[in-house]
Every structure is written in structure tokens, then in C-alpha cells.
Amino acid sequence: MRTQIQKSTGFTPYQLMFGRQHRPIEQEFEVNEELELEVEEAGLAPPEDNVDTSCTFEDYVHLPTTEEVSLFVQKQEQKRQQLHIKRDEKVELAQQKQKAEYNRRKQKGVKSYALEVGMQVLQGNLRNTSRKGGKMEPKWTGPYKILDIDSSQRVTLEAVKNGRKLSRRVPYNQLRPYLRSKLHDAGPVAGLEHQDMSYLYSFIYPLQTGCWIGTPGHVDCT
Structure with missing residues (x-):
């Protein structure tokens, strides 16, 4: 089940779909135990050694009528629509924050690059920040040649040195153009x-x- 709250919407996918929060499995067991206890205390449960086979399920449990079910569905749909309105408002706020953050980074001089198939690029070395002692390693690795860019802005790379194709696609924002100094040539x-x-x-x-x-x-x- 998709029960994690999404940062942009503020709701879980389950809640947006059904108009209510999901019920944890442990609560299901608690509800069943409480129901059995209430049935026994009310004297509705037949003795185990004298079960009346003529009794039906409806004799022990009240089933809602068609009108009650229809009313419940309408209320749930109204709740769901209200959640969708709140979701749209929160998504708009999140987009405004993302736009402001992008403009702030752009004003600070954070560069964005237009990459194309065939270009040589460097890949950010994530081990430089994610492991102990990684700061001693180079910030960029490569160069690599761009073989393909998919619709999700993920790039297929090939090592220029040995022609080996990387097994995974690299996000667009982890790359920068490789500029070779003319002094080397x-x-x-x-x-x-x-x-x-x-x-x-x-x-x-x-x-x-x-x-x-x-x-x-x-x-x-x-």
C-alpha cells in the first residue's frame, strides 16, 4: 500500500484515492477481538456446544441498507474532492518554493548545461561526499561520452578511455561538459x-x- 505522506501534496496516495487514511493491520485484529467480546457480552453468540444452524449471518450482524450505503459513498466522495482541492493548493505552493529555490541558485551562479548526444561529460563523484574519507577523492570522474538521453533526463554514458558502457543511467544534474585544455593538444x-x-x-x-x-x-x- 502507498501509505507514505508525499512532501508536495501533504497526503498519502491511499488517502487521496479512498478519502480516508488506511487502517493498520494491528487495528484490524483489535476491532475483531472487540467485536467478538461485545457479541458475547450481549448474549448474541450461540454456545459452542449448541449452535443453531438455522441462524444466518444477518441475525448476528446488522447489514446497512442500500440507502445507507449510498449516503456513505456520497460522503466519502465529498471528502475525497475536498482532499484534492487541498492537494492542488499544496502542490502549487511547493512549485512556487521550487521555483524560488531555482532562481536563488541561479543568481548565486549555479550553472545549468545543455547536454546533447555525442558530447563528452564529467560525472559527479558521489563517493566524494557519501563515504568516509571521500573528500580526498576527485569531485568528478570521466570523461564519458553521451550515448542517449531519455524522457526522464537520465543519460546513458560510455567511458571514453575504454569504451565501456555504464550499467545504469545517470541523472542529468550530475553531469557537466568536459572541456579539454588546448595546452594538452x-x-x-x-x-x-x-x-x-x-x-x-x-x-x-x-x-x-x-x-x-x-x-x-x-x-x-x-
């Missing part, structure tokens, strides 16, 4: 023999004074 710089790090940085970073370091020992200010 450019190869060694022609004629670069000096291993001083300051010389390597001279090709990339300007000095705060506006000067560039050219060859070792030479500074050009413009």
Missing part, C-alpha cells in the same frame, strides 16, 4: 628548452605592472 612548445617555471608562465600571465616577460632575463614594458 598543442604538444611541446617549439624550441622550448628552458625549464624555469617563470619562463613557462611568461607565455600566459602578464605582470601587474603591465610588463611582459619575454626570454629569460628580458622584460618588455609598453
Whole structure:
């Protein structure tokens, strides 16, 4: 039975369907025991050694009439409709909260990516946060190639390194594009023999004074 309260609706699926809360199995046994005790105290239960086989079930239990059943069904339907109205109100509030949270994260600079089949991506390493010592592990694993994206925004991935297809689909929000630096593809710089790090940085970073370091020992200010 679906008897867990849903966060967005505030009700259980069972309650929304039947207009009432489910009755736990232990209460069923308690009700039966109480009913048997009431029947015995009222003297309605026949002695076990002298059972009157001519008595029917209706002689011991009052069955509701057709009108009573119809009235009960109408009341339950009214309760169910009222629950649905409250459900819609709570769902709308939940959607507003989710929208506000999304806008707040967007303003803080939380990025969202448009992923497509064939792109290379990195997958968030959940072990980084879910296990002891996981913070020492890399935050992202990969790269992987996107093979398919289903209607539920779950992605089928294939490892770029060995072509192995992952056994499970990965949620869209656990992925980010894999951007490979051009420095990895450019190869060694022609004629670069000096291993001083300051010389390597001279090709990339300007000095705060506006000067560039050219060859070792030479500074050009413009």
C-alpha cells in the first residue's frame, strides 16, 4: 500500500484515492477481538456446544441498507474532492518554493548545461561526499561520452578511455561538459628548452605592472 505522506501534496496516495487514511493491520485484529467480546457480552453468540444452524449471518450482524450505503459513498466522495482541492493548493505552493529555490541558485551562479548526444561529460563523484574519507577523492570522474538521453533526463554514458558502457543511467544534474585544455593538444612548445617555471608562465600571465616577460632575463614594458 502507498501509505507514505508525499512532501508536495501533504497526503498519502491511499488517502487521496479512498478519502480516508488506511487502517493498520494491528487495528484490524483489535476491532475483531472487540467485536467478538461485545457479541458475547450481549448474549448474541450461540454456545459452542449448541449452535443453531438455522441462524444466518444477518441475525448476528446488522447489514446497512442500500440507502445507507449510498449516503456513505456520497460522503466519502465529498471528502475525497475536498482532499484534492487541498492537494492542488499544496502542490502549487511547493512549485512556487521550487521555483524560488531555482532562481536563488541561479543568481548565486549555479550553472545549468545543455547536454546533447555525442558530447563528452564529467560525472559527479558521489563517493566524494557519501563515504568516509571521500573528500580526498576527485569531485568528478570521466570523461564519458553521451550515448542517449531519455524522457526522464537520465543519460546513458560510455567511458571514453575504454569504451565501456555504464550499467545504469545517470541523472542529468550530475553531469557537466568536459572541456579539454588546448595546452594538452598543442604538444611541446617549439624550441622550448628552458625549464624555469617563470619562463613557462611568461607565455600566459602578464605582470601587474603591465610588463611582459619575454626570454629569460628580458622584460618588455609598453
